[in-house]
Amino acid sequence: MEFSTLRDLFIAGILRGGLYALMALGLALVFGVMNVCHFAHGEFYMLGAYMAFFALKTFGLNPILAILFATLVTFIIGALVERGVFYPLRRRTKEEWVMNTFLLTVGLSFVLQNLALLIWKPKYRGVPIYWKGLVQISPTMGVAIDRVIGFLIAIMAIGIFWLFLRGTQMGRAIRAVSQDERGAMLVGIDLDRIHTLTFGLSSMLAGIAGAALLPITQAYPAMGTGPLNASWFVVILVGLGNVGGSIMGGFIVGMLQTFSYYFLKLGWQDVFSLSMLILILLFKPSGLFGTEVKGILER
């Protein structure tokens, strides 16, 4: 095994991990704050990609504006979905909330994916490139500039989001709700507003990922499945609801996949990843970094 190959694989893993971190962050956020197990997260990734495509091709915007447009639209769609679906469910169910929301998002995923299929037809829509050029990252590997910028956008989005959670009034309110819902209510936080905001933000993070990667993965209705599976893998690995850990986990899974794709035959990578996950859950059921959300083991 050459050192240069290892190094290039490592870089590819990091680049892939940025996307997973961004996706998983949204998933962890929704679970941490709303206790929703989100199965339709991939669909917002898909919407992001479509929105960027239309902004670029139909409205003729430049790539940066297109990504911003996708960000805004996925946020709005996410907030609307929360109002239309989770809000009424929250009014009605008290028990079995976690399982119910999981099934609800399954239905949501069906609806969104097939709506996309209905409106946009099973046709690949992509742009060949946002920006031209290659970056010589190491002596043996050049990476398309789009890939690097996509990664930087992911990192930037994560960074800004982190600052938002730490530094602003609203971010603090979100964290308060994730720690103790009743306590947050007592100090005058409007829970409904926070839930809508959280779901919108989470959808937005997935949308950014989809938009930033448009030159690499073209937009089509079922494109969300892969990123969804990977981001679920991440949040289970690090511990459900652990927002900070999911960023780290994104990179771990990106690395794991890149290496196993290189070394193992098709199909066996999944077996490898799954065995890793089962081993970790066997010895550390609360995930690699643990979680603040109570009740991983049924006690």
Add this chain to the structure above:
Amino acid sequence: MQKVERIPAIALRTRLLARLESVGLSLAILGFLAMLAIAPLFIKDEYILHLMVVSLFFGAQAMAFDFTAGFINIVNFGFAAFVGLGAYTSALLAVKLGVSPWLGFIAGAIVAGMLGFLTGILTLRLRGIFAAVMAWFVGLTLMALTAAMVDLTRGMRGLHVPLFLDTTARRPYLYILLPIAIMTYVALRMVTNSHIGLAFRAIGQNLRAARASGVNPTKYKVINFTLSCAFAGLLGGFYAHFLGILTPDIMHTKHTVEVLALSYIGGRGSLWGGLVAAFLVIPIFEYLKPLMEIRLIIYGLFLILTMIFYPGGLAGLFQGIGELIKKRRRSTESGE
């Protein structure tokens, strides 16, 4: 004097009814099954018969699914993969070793049950959502493996499987599947009516209370999960020798979602609800087939609306009507 003689006959009949009821065969359900058994004799249209087989197949799957989802409150999100595992086991035994399909599909049930047992032992001590997600990953892995092992399964090109019978006429297959479905229902009902079923329900409703009364949740959950997976495998084996061709697509999550939607529309914890829902929903959807995407959108919307507004499903609806009638009758009786 004559009255005295008649009592034993009545008692015998009520005892028989009670006995049937204890295995879940109440009069309404017996009527439904009898209708299923007799109707095909008068139906000549192959297409309708095919629809009936498919509905029964999905209905039986929904029952096996509901056995975990409705009783211990764990959603087996890799359900389709267990169906597929049973199908492939039986198919490969027939293709590679020449084992008769009649034995093969039982082997399929055993293999699927064994994998279910392993998955259950590893994940069922964790919270429900973990078991659901892990079963999902197991399903994804199985599907990826089936697609990848081209030498064995021919992957996406599809595996040709010998049929149960030399005919492709649908009526005989309906009469093969019907006893399997009835057996599935009666077996699952007998378990849920026994003390094991009581433990299931206790676990599903209030885990802490169940534990306090000496129930070991993990043990019962594993029993439940294993049984459900075994029946999934059994039905998969039937499907393989009914359709004659298998692709890894049978394990896709979307099929799990279809079964899940049926069992939830039918009503959780009722077992029979999924069967009835299948016979209502699948023919309607078949009718809507030209509207491919709209059909799936309706599926999704159905699931969402049931979850939000009518968690009891069809079974809850029937129960509501039954209680209403009872109340009406009681009020008229007291009025007299």
